[in-house]
Amino acid sequence: MRFFERSTLRSPWLLGPLGILVVLLVWSLISLSGVVDPLFLPSPLAVWRAAGEQVQAGILVADAIASIRRVFLGFALSAALALPLGIAMGSNPLICRLLEPLLGLIRYMPAPAFIPLLIIYFGLGELPKVLLIFIGTFFFNTLMIMDAVKFVPQELLETALTLGGRGLPILTRVVAPYIAPQAIDAYRINMASAWNLVIVAELVAANEGLGKRISLAQRFLRTDEIFVGLIVIGLIGLLIDLGFRAVLRRSCRWAS
C-alpha cells in the first residue's frame, strides 16, 4: 500500500538522509542520557574523534586501501572468469548439464568454511584472502549470468544467423551486449558478499585492513573504533553500489 503519492512529496530524495539523521539523533540522545555505559555505546562525538585520530595516524586510509585492494582483486578475477563461463553455460546445453549441478552444489558451501583450507594451502598472506572472495562470488556470478543468457530472445539470435553471423561473433556481439545490464547488476549484488568476506578473512588473520582494525579494537575494548570500522565499511560498500548503478545507467541507456 502507498500512503503518499510521489507528487505530494516535494523532495523525496530528502527521505534517505532524513532516516539516517533520525538514527543519529536517537543515538545521541541515548548516549547523552547516560542510560548506557559509554564503554558499550560511545557517543557519536567520541566515534567522530576516534575516526579523526585514525585518519591522522594514517591507519584508516591504509586499512581501507588494504581491504579494497583484496576485494578488487578477488572480485575482478571472479567477474572476469564468470562472464565467459556463464555465457558458455547459458548458450550450450551440454556445458550447462555438465557444470550446473557442480556449481549449484559449491554455491551452497559457505565461503568462510573454506578459510581453514585456504590457510593450510596458501598461508596467511594476500592470496588466501583474494581466493576467499573469489570462491564466495564466482559461483553466484556465473549462475546469474547463465540465467541471463538463457533469456536472450530467440529472434535476436536467429536474426544474427540469417545476417551471416556464426558462433563466437554471435556470443560477443549479440549475447554479451544483451546480458550486460543483468551482468552488471549481478556484480553489484554479489559485490556485497565480497565486501562481507574480506572482513571475515581479516578477522581471522591479517596485518591490516578494516576487519583487522575491528578485531584489534575488540581486544582493547575500543568500541568507538569498532563503530568507526563499521561505519566506514558501510560507507565504502554504499559507494561501490552507487558506482555500479552509475555504470549501469550510463552504459546501458537502452535498457532503462
Add this chain to the structure above:
Amino acid sequence: MHLSVNGVSKSFGDGRQAKLVLDDISFSIKSGEFVALVGSSGSGKSTVMRLIAGLERPSAGVIALDGKSVHGPGSDRGMVFQKYSLYPWMTAAQNVAFGMSLQGLPRALVRERTAYFLEVVGLQDAARRLPKELSGGMQQRVAIARALAADPKVVLLDEPFGALDLQIRESMQEFLYQLWQRSGLTALLITHDLEEALLLAQRVHIMAPRPGRIVRTVEADLDRSNLAHLRVSPPFLELREELVTTLRNLDAAAS
C-alpha cells in the same frame, strides 16, 4: 535466382509421438517475384519459412537455392520477424549495418550502404535513434532495411506487419509494395491476412492446417497501380471473398 521447395515434409517429435506439421510442400520463387503463403494459425506457414531460412531441417524433401541445397542459415536468405528482432542497444543505423559488419565488409562501404538503405526505407533522420525511440512501423522498416543491406537473394517476411495497428499496417503494405517495385527484391511473405497477400503478391499459396499443406495456388494478376483503389475494387473483393470461403471450409473440415 531460383528458390525451390520440393516435396518438403516436417514432423516434430520422434516415433509414435511424431506429429506431422508439414506434408509434401512444393513451390518455387524466381528472381524478382513476390510470393505469399497464407494460412490460419497451425497451418505450418511459419515452419516453411524457418525451413527455408535454415533455422530448422526438413524431415523429408529438399530446399534448394540456385541448385544448391540449403543446410543451415546464411546471409543469402534474409529474414524479417514479426517483432522484437531489432538489437535494442544499437541505433537504427547500427542495426542496419550489423549484417554487413558481421560479414566483414569494409567500414567505408558499410557506412555508405547503411545510409543508402536507411534512405530507401525513409528513415535517414532516425539513424541515431534507439529502437525503443521508434514506433512499431518504423522498427519494422529498420528490420527490413537491415535484411536488405545484408544483400540476400531472397527476403523472407514472417508476418512482418502482424503486430501493427490496422492503419499503420495499410501504409506499411503500400511501403513494402513500392519497395519491391523499385528495388526488384525477391520476397516471400508469410501472413494469415488474405487481403495482405492478394494485395502484394503475384502468386498466393493457400495452406490448410493439420497437417500443413498447400491446397490452392492463385495467380493474383491484378492492376496494382493504386493499392488503395485495388483494396475496394470489385474483382479484388470477389477474389478475396471466394478465397475466404475456401479457407473457412478448410478450417471447418480440419477441426
